[in-house]
């Protein structure tokens with residue numbers, strides 16, 4: 249929870265650890281420069297930032313010079329963010345090999361040299377006067393191989409702290425900066441550990457700024473297509489306001505011990521015996537459920553495809569312009585679809601690097617369904633299904649290994665109902681999906697247990713047809729025996745794995761947007777500052793500005809005063825939250841739910857709740873900073 253401003257903590261052991269790291273050579277690849285670039289290239293590194301060269305010193309001037317002895321490093325003081333930090337960096341440490349691009353908002357994007365994937369994080373620069381300049385970097389990285397068939401469920405999280413160093417060549421006028429520190433990596437992939445625990449390891453972090461580079465030659469950041477947005481607005485003129493997620497966050501406030509944000513804890517909703525299946529009843533309210541259903545029904549027919557036993561619309565991905573071989577993220581979707589996916593990110597189900605980029609909306613008439621299948625190695629193995637309009641049943645079938653000879657195709661023998669191999673088997677468990685509920689499955693459940701919705705007009709819940717119904721305790725009717733099928737719609741949300749390295753800015757746009765949502769903050773209207781704009785102070789965290797000492801020994805009376813004020817604000821805020829909830833209850837009890845007044849008022853109240861949450865995040869930042877100072 250605490251921000252780590254380790255280097256300024258007095259005399260701590262951590263400081264000693266850091267001191268040893270910072271005196272290590274800044275650049276660990278100590279080969280000579282000409283073999284450096286070829287070494288990187290043979291590792292498959294494709295530099296994605298034009299105008300910065302991997303022969304990051306003047307290779308002619310340096311040829312024949314031993315880089316290890318030619319380069320000197322010293323602690324950097326008076327670091328200017330735009331001149332020294334903003335731009336591309338080369339990172340070469342365990343698990344992180346490739347480019348880090350620091351943008352002007354102090355966001356950091358990772359583009360791997362080997363394999364595929366993405367990363368996003370935020371950096372803080374801490375001026376410690378003549379003691380040098382420290383940095384912290386919180387980076388989330390989701391990586392996989394080109395032909396990965398079992399991709400991880402969760403991203404890796406790196407917490408890096410260290411010092412910024414000035415790097416110079418003795419024999420030339422080449423100058424650059426490096427980041428030297430330690431990383432703490434958290435891996436929470438249950439597939440990797442038998443005990444299903446988070447694993448934390450540490451290691452050395454080194455990165456070198458790729459100088460020289462030319463900011464004006466940067467490719468433009470990806471932006472949603474404004475014309476398309478206008479079309480979507482015309483097709484769906486009424487704005488959708490969803491607030492169940494903010495309500496949930498308010499209710500969970502303070503419950504997630506040690507967790508900064510009020511994310512939903514999936515473990516609370518685990519059902520059945522297959523690892524990785526969760527069911528959340530009333531994920532959206534009845535009114536929200538009705539409004540989302542309405543938009544699905546109102547989607548023009550041209551945007552839907554009618555398949556044999558279901559109707560589908562799909563949002564979020566497009567074919568790569570460059571290779572035409574891989575899907576890439578396309579954040580051009582109607583605002584209401586984006587809102588539905590935002591809820592999932594806000595709740596912490598998807599994270600900034602596993603951001604939803606594939607939304608498949610199904611409509612089923614009675615007698616329709618989707619035959620047993622697994623979603624396959626094309627997505628991050630995490631799926632959410634929001635059920636709408638009527639109750640339906642998801643059957644999970646006995647475990648199957650992927651085809652050993654064709655691992656990429658293990659979903660091929662599917663979409664058959666009772667005439668198929670899997671469909672003939674009795675499900676081992678079933679989940680009854682009531683309207684407004686969210687079914688989630690991930691990891692093992694995702695890869696090995698086929699799921700499907702039958703095409704029968706009545707689903708019999710007796711064990712011989714459906715296996716055990718594992719979420720009865722969460723249903724309105726816990727004794728339900730049969731489900732008579734009516735029109736049903738569902739929204740399936742996933743991250744479709746990009747299989748090429750092209751167009752990284754598409755994912756970076758989506759990640760940066762998701763970062764704000766995941767951190768329960770307002771998404772700025774301009775997500776990327778223009779290349780010309782000067783660096784903005786981090787909108788993310790209270791880093792001290794250059795020149796301001798992090799610890800001001802004179803400040804303690806003011807600190808006490810500030811702490812008292814923060815305490816006061818927190819108490820006031822609790823009262824406001826309670827007040828809002830009471831007003832909502834009174835309105836719900838006294839005014840007809842369909843009246844416009846009720847709707848408008850609840851919109852205003854929901855905005856107010858949102859503001860309170862944002863205020864809350866800010867106050868927590870201040871509290872953290874205060875704690876650090878103690």
Ligand SMILES: O=C(O)CCC(=O)C(=O)O
Pocket residue numbers: 608610618623633642699700701738740
């Ligand atoms: O409609 C549903 O409930 C499930 C859809 C599904 O399994 C899929 O899209 O892969």
Ligand SMILES: [Fe+2]
Pocket residue numbers: 621622623699
């Ligand atoms: Fe599926």
